[in-house]
Amino acid sequence: MRECPLDSAHTTGISSGDAVALTEAVETQFFSFGEQPNELILESGEKLGPVTVAYETYGRLNAQKSNAILICHALSGDAHAAGYSADAQKPGWWDNSIGPGKAFDTDRYFVICSNVIGGCKGSTGPASLDPEAGKPYGLSFPVITIRDMVEAQRHLIDFLGIDQLLCVAGGSMGGMQTLQWAASYPERVRSAIPIATTARHSPLQIAFNEVIRQSIMADPAWKDGNYYEDEPPDRGLSIARMIGHITFMSEESMEEKFSRHRTKILKGVPFAPEFAVGGYLHYQGSQFVKRFDANAYLYITRALDYFDLSGDRLLSNEKVRDIRFLILSFSSDWLYPPSQSQDIVRQLKKGQAEVTYCELNSTYGHDAFLVETQGQTQLIRNFLSSNDEHS
């Protein structure tokens, strides 16, 4: 294992001053498959079809189709990872890491990001129309796992005509998909960057997801998932997201950002939040319900809980050892703590894979992979550049 090559020589010629925004407006595209039976058989054995996968691409695929990088998003992410769409005020969720001169340099690489199935951001999920029933699936949508998400991505990569991805990368649930790619299709992955993630959801992580799901389902507006023609369970989903947000931050970042500062109290609202941290959580909850489907939150958190590539599972196909890994964790991340990344490293080393591991110092907790990009950027650039040396 090589550790923290932050000061290695691979940065030559790349300075952070080169990073600029994507200039062209980006657009989400849609790829559909599964009209034929057996095109997508899920891990549960059930079939799903037709399946739509929403995706975006940045940069250009080279003639050899050897410069493609697949970015996998986290729980509430989507296909819009970078740049601005024509109507959007905000850039994509990882715009600080994807673009010309950035960690995933679109001047060199063809970057793909697709929305997971089971979600609600363009790919098929519980809010999608069930063609047989003529109404949204709701809870008749089948159980989805991380492997199923990867299987849908594999169909997209086939469609794009790419035999081998130069890299698969992602943080949190995106890291799990990255590991799943390595386990399911090692011959199609040249290198992998799982960030702030785990090879198995721990009981603590399952516990948080359990109360998150209970918060949604306790909302009478949830109605066993049949709310698509009425008011959605916003209150329950908002509380669920508030719980999630606590786990995304760290004690230090909360102290820095909020300390015990007070917030403006809503008069006449019993037990309204009085501290800034409570006000922040409420704001996050209220924004989240505008952009996310409650059933999708249930389906995706369950997929997280099912995830377990511990023991020999990650290495069941011996070709995993041909993949180069860069594993990153953040010191203050207590949701997917460094110890879990170290477990992945140990597994991979046992399987004789080439692994570089780095725990980055950050006070941002789990959110660090989205916001604390400086050290991460340098490590990813170095790692991707060194793929050239290995070719």
Added chain:
Amino acid sequence: MRECPLDSAHTTGISSGDAVALTEAVETQFFSFGEQPNELILESGEKLGPVTVAYETYGRLNAQKSNAILICHALSGDAHAAGYSADAQKPGWWDNSIGPGKAFDTDRYFVICSNVIGGCKGSTGPASLDPEAGKPYGLSFPVITIRDMVEAQRHLIDFLGIDQLLCVAGGSMGGMQTLQWAASYPERVRSAIPIATTARHSPLQIAFNEVIRQSIMADPAWKDGNYYEDEPPDRGLSIARMIGHITFMSEESMEEKFSRHRTKILKGVPFAPEFAVGGYLHYQGSQFVKRFDANAYLYITRALDYFDLSGDRLLSNEKVRDIRFLILSFSSDWLYPPSQSQDIVRQLKKGQAEVTYCELNSTYGHDAFLVETQGQTQLIRNFLSSNDEHS
């Protein structure tokens, strides 16, 4: 600061083999005051009365009334700290620490434990009858703080004719009351043992309480606190308690106890818990609603959030330096982590108080102060015995 006198010589003559159960059935008693105006003016300026305080005592008060120890309970505790009441199947919540030969040795000390006001276990709280309205207070119950809880206890101690407590002790919220006693009535406290606690509720702790309160209030059965004649908001309170329970454990203890073991799935219940850890949380939630009032949970968690004796507040009365302190924390407690106990130690040292601090190794997380009693017992015994040497 003296650290960890676990091996000191104070244990002479006390072996753990001496520990036996309290032989007589214990009985909760009730003390009332506040019929006269101004007898209990709360920190908010509001008045509360009449006030009932439920309490139990163990052991005998000596003729000099110099052997009294006040035990302060945590969030969901009560006056029944030790022994068996006539009808009870389970002993008091700290029976492993209070009794003949135990940490708080009832052969030597007169131990008192009273239920906090604002709660629901015999002392006046939001479920009590508002004499003016002729119905339960509900949300017309005034705001309660940790200082108010201590003020009610002070009335009880006056009533019992005790000028100075040999010791005030408690874990978690009990530790906050202990610190508040030291700050409010230093001349009435000879020694103090705050365990697994903090001098100020941090934004992370406030954040958890915020989602806990939201879970209760989101239950339609809560009805702005006016549910006493109908079905109580059990579902919301249950989820609130599930959230709380996550914070009481540690990653290690969850791994040891549950790992990724499955639980029996409730058929026909959508997204029923599938993992043992989820089943455990549901069980804890379902038990809790049988014994606790939802409004009391709101009032007490707010009192926790308001608590702030940081900076000079703990030392505003210089007599605090005459109190001997034993501060205990537990290595795996991430709800009230050792760093917060160390902050208390620093504050007290700055004020030139006599402080002994020990961080005990435990995998039990915050629950350790209730269950991991071996090391704690020895430290408390030594500390209490050495009071004799200081007399």
